[in-house]
Amino acid sequence: MKDNQRSFTEKVTSDMREYVQSLLDENRRLSTTVAELEADRDRTIEAQTALIERLSQIEEESRAFAARYVEVEQQNTNLANLYVASYQLHGTLDRERVLGAIKEIVINLIGSEELAVWEIDRDFDGLVLIDSFGIDQARWAALPLDSPHVASKVALSGETYVAGPSTHYDKNLIACIPLKLDEKVIGVIGIFSLLAQKSGLEAVDFELFDLLATHGATALHCTRLAVPETVQ
Amino acid sequence: MKKKVLLVDDSNTVILMEKMILAKGPYDIIVARDGVEGIAKAKSEKPDVILLDVMMPNMDGLTACAELRRDPETAHIPIVMVTTRGEEQNIETAFRNGCTDYVTKPISGIELLTKLHNILGVAA
Numbered sequence: 630m631k632d633n634q635r636s637f638t639e640k641v642t643s644d645m646r647e648y649v650q651s652l653l654d655e656n657r658r659l660s661t662t663v664a665e666l667e668a669d670r671d672r673t674i675e676a677q678t679a680l681i682e683r684l685s686q687i688e689e690e691s692r693a694f695a696a697r698y699v700e701v702e703q704q705n706t707n708l709a710n711l712y713v714a715s716y717q718l719h720g721t722l723d724r725e726r727v728l729g730a731i732k733e734i735v736i737n738l739i740g741s742e743e744l745a746v747w748e749i750d751r752d753f754d755g756l757v758l759i760d761s762f763g764i765d766q767a768r769w770a771a772l773p774l775d776s777p778h779v780a781s782k783v784a785l786s787g788e789t790y791v792a793g794p795s796t797h798y799d800k801n802l803i804a805c806i807p808l809k810l811d812e813k814v815i816g817v818i819g820i821f822s823l824l825a826q827k828s829g830l831e832a833v834d835f836e837l838f839d840l841l842a843t844h845g846a847t848a849l850h851c852t853r854l855a856v857p858e859t860v861q
Numbered sequence: 862m863k864k865k866v867l868l869v870d871d872s873n874t875v876i877l878m879e880k881m882i883l884a885k886g887p888y889d890i891i892v893a894r895d896g897v898e899g900i901a902k903a904k905s906e907k908p909d910v911i912l913l914d915v916m917m918p919n920m921d922g923l924t925a926c927a928e929l930r931r932d933p934e935t936a937h938i939p940i941v942m943v944t945t946r947g948e949e950q951n952i953e954t955a956f957r958n959g960c961t962d963y964v965t966k967p968i969s970g971i972e973l974l975t976k977l978h979n980i981l982g983v984a985a
Contacts (some may be wrong), residue, residue, distance in 0.1 A: 699971055707972035708883040716876050733874035740967045742945060826947025826965045 707833040718848040722855035727758040727848045743821035808846035867908035869899035871917045882970040896920025903935045915944045923958045930959035939980045
């Protein structure tokens with residue numbers, strides 16, 4: 630009986646030892662698994678953080694590209710403005726059409742519906758209105774070169790005039806552009822106002838002023854040279 | 862697939878400017894010089910969109926716009942008014958006459974392309 634009891638006790642002890650060992654093994658295995666999962670989790674968090682950062686970078690790049698696109702498109706429009714203006718001025722040798730092109734440039738590209746084009750008349754010693762849009766022609770028909778008017782001063786100085794902010798919306802000229810052949814002024818373009826939706830002059834407008842000053846004058850001059858050929 | 866755009870304007874400067882802006886996009890361009898020709902070409906060419914100037918000889922853009930809206934053949938065509946007059950009342954008049962949208966002069970390339978994109982669903 631005692632032998633049986635001992636044998637049983639030994640069996641139970643042995644089983645318990647095996648059971649504890651298996652529990653310890655399972656515990657080690659689970660600890661390893663938890664450690665691996667924690668490492669996975671850390672890697673996932675790291676990857677997620679990197680992705681969020683990358684997404685933020687991409688969003689920033691996208692915003693920068695969008696801004697750049699707008700900028701490039703604006704530059705394209707500006708270049709198109711200059712190309713169209715130049716093309717229109719030199720597309721004809723007919724005086725009326727050149728004057729029409731000057732008016733269209735001022736109306737449609739610069740954005741004004743009140744303008745005057747004067748030419749210098751050496752006999753009169755002043756500016757004579759040769760074309761206009763939206764202004765009182767009689768009032769602006771002739772200006773002596775020694776008059777105090779801005780247009781006369783521009784004709785004498787050959788310098789483009791642009792009104793400052795304080796005079797921007799009154800009825801004075803907001804811009805006055807000399808038409809110059811080389812350095813000789815042959816006329817003046819006066820811009821009296823801007824369209825309601827246009828808040829002020831922009832960089833491209835000043836480019837157009839320069840273009841009108843030289844190419845407008847050249848185009849008008851060429852119409853005079855072309856007259857004898859047309860008559861023949 | 863290219864979209865057909867009808868430009869109606871009596872100004873060579875504006876037509877050339879619009880052509881240059883639209884040259885970058887998937888557009889076929891047709892030109893008419895006044896409202897009467899614009900209506901005729903809208904009926905014959907069936908454009909996807911019309912850019913219509915306001916001040917024109919023979920028939921102005923507002924009248925042409927109203928005529929196009931009245932005609933079942935052209936009533937569905939989107940019309941973008943191109944106007945020098947950006948004041949609110951002028952814009953309201955344009956919408957009363959049936960325009961879909963408007964752009965003011967001087968024309969901004971990005972504004973025109975964006976509006977056409979919104980109307981036609983094509984990228985420039």
